[in-house]
Amino acid sequence: MAEIGFIGLGIMGKPMASHLVKAGHTVHVCDLVEESVKHLCSLGAGRCVCAREVAQKSKIIFIIVPDTPDVEAVLFGPEGVAEGLKPGSIVVDMSSISPIATKEFARRLAAKGVEMLDAPVSGGQVGAENATLSIMVGGKEEVFNQIKPYFELMGKNIVRVGGNGDGQTCKVANQIVVALTIEAVAEALLFASKAGADPMNVRQALLGGFAQSRILELHGERMIKRKFDPGFRVRLHQKDLNIALQSARSMGLSLPNTATAQELFNALAAQGGSELDHSSIVMVLEKLANHTISS
Secondary structure: OOEEEEEOOOOOHHHHHHHHHHOOOEEEEEOOOHHHHHHHHHHOOEEOOOHHHHHHHOOEEEEOOOOHHHHHHHHHOOOOHHHHOOOOOEEEEOOOOOHHHHHHHHHHHHOOOOEEEEOOEEOHHHHHHHOOEEEEEEOOHHHHHHHHHHHOOOEEEEEEEEOOOHHHHHHHHHHHHHHHHHHHHHHHHHHHHHOOOOHHHHHHHHOOOOOOOHHHHHHHHHHHHOOOOOOOEHHHHHHHHHHHHHHHHHOOOOOHHHHHHHHHHHHHHHOOOOOOEHHHHHHHHHHHHOOOOOO
8 A cells, every 4th residue: 555645635636535545545635625634534544734744754646736836836835745755756746737837847856856747637526526537647658557556546547648748738638628518518508498499308319319428418417407516617617728728829729619618718707607617608608698598
């Protein structure tokens, strides 16, 4: 059994860390939310007061926090991971952040004799709770092979995409597909409802054809039943699409539909919806149409 650190016990991190604890590993946890720490400690995890202490006690340190500056602060800020790392340790960042920053973080850790994997996830809260996440990994193959048994406790579809930063690049691509598919499902169900068809029956019919997807299955139902508790928050998808659009600009690449989806999220956030599930993008389209999807 390994000595593992886990920093970040939010909607995703809390169930992910719990799978490691339940598998019998010694897990040292740290988070700003006391309730989350208490929950993990009730399962058998050890409490740490800061990221440095987590690194001091652990050989492998998992991190999942909201954004690029948060990862940098956890790694290199005061009382951060870098202050407690031992040569030979492995840092696994499962946050969704900038691929460019990820490469720089990996370089800085390598100078300390520490390997890093970027391993962002997809599957939302349900995937985290059921240990069915997709995990997209960037880093050395031998390091990936060392960590894969731990990934298998948290996810099902685990793919090493390439070197450091490539996992984050894959996650950005994932978030583009997810955003555009959510928006497409919202348009389709709104169209059906406005035309007088029962959107739940339309959704059920579409699930049997070429338009089927997990987003149609899960988020389509959320839209119809008005269940917009997160899930995956609008503000986090905004952050991911910002990374996509900024990276695209740096490459001289146009992502017109990604930009449109981002504007819809921006409009939703401006209306106070930044903490809702990203399936609530349908509310912006409903407002424009002066029509609410109903079954």
